[in-house]
Amino acid sequence: NLVTDGLPALALGVEGPENDVMLRPPRDPKAPLVDWAMGRSILWVSLLIAGLSLFVGKHFFTGSVGTSVASGHGHGGEVAVWQTMLFTTMVLAQLFLALAVRSSRDSLFRIGVFSNRPMILALAVTLILHLGVLYVPFMQVFFKTTALSLTQLGICVGGGLVVFLAVEGEKLLLRLRS
Numbered sequence: 001n002l003v004t005d006g007l008p009a010l011a012l013g014v015e016g017p018e019n020d021v022m023l024r025p026p027r028d029p030k031a032p033l034v035d036w037a038m039g040r041s042i043l044w045v046s047l048l049i050a051g052l053s054l055f056v057g058k059h060f061f062t063g064s065v066g067t068s069v070a071s072g073h074g075h076g077g078e079v080a081v082w083q084t085m086l087f088t089t090m091v092l093a094q095l096f097l098a099l100a101v102r103s104s105r106d107s108l109f110r111i112g113v114f115s116n117r118p119m120i121l122a123l124a125v126t127l128i129l130h131l132g133v134l135y136v137p138f139m140q141v142f143f144k145t146t147a148l149s150l151t152q153l154g155i156c157v158g159g160g161l162v163v164f165l166a167v168e169g170e171k172l173l174l175r176l177r178s
Helices: 002-012 036-062 078-100 117-135 137-143 150-177
Strands: none
Touching (some): 002 078, 036 078, 036 150, 117 137
């Protein structure tokens, strides 16, 4: 959690101001730090990440997606495969979320994917560390993970991408309403 949240959070701290920030009315100094809209957003995104992760883990465990525990496949033990997929989906969802929340209103593609170099570096380092946890043998033992196939990893990436698209979709709806 320190790695998947810590490095991207530090990089978000150096994100530049949003383009229209000076056109907005000032924020009420008595307003809560987390208002109703932000709290609602945090809640639904948290539930989405948890739900997607559990969906991937459950369906992999029961044999509905890819190689399953039921078929007896999986490196490092049956339980390690679906747990590793669940864990990887959560990690990738958090990384995709970090990209999506760089602006509360504008699309990532409008602000520029590479406009915050520390974010790209933080995401790259976090991804490399996570891949080490999946594919470096001594790290697999320590973290009780197992190597995922390309298909299994692709399923996890897809779960993370759903989070990114959902948050970008919410921002699009907010822009259309404005």
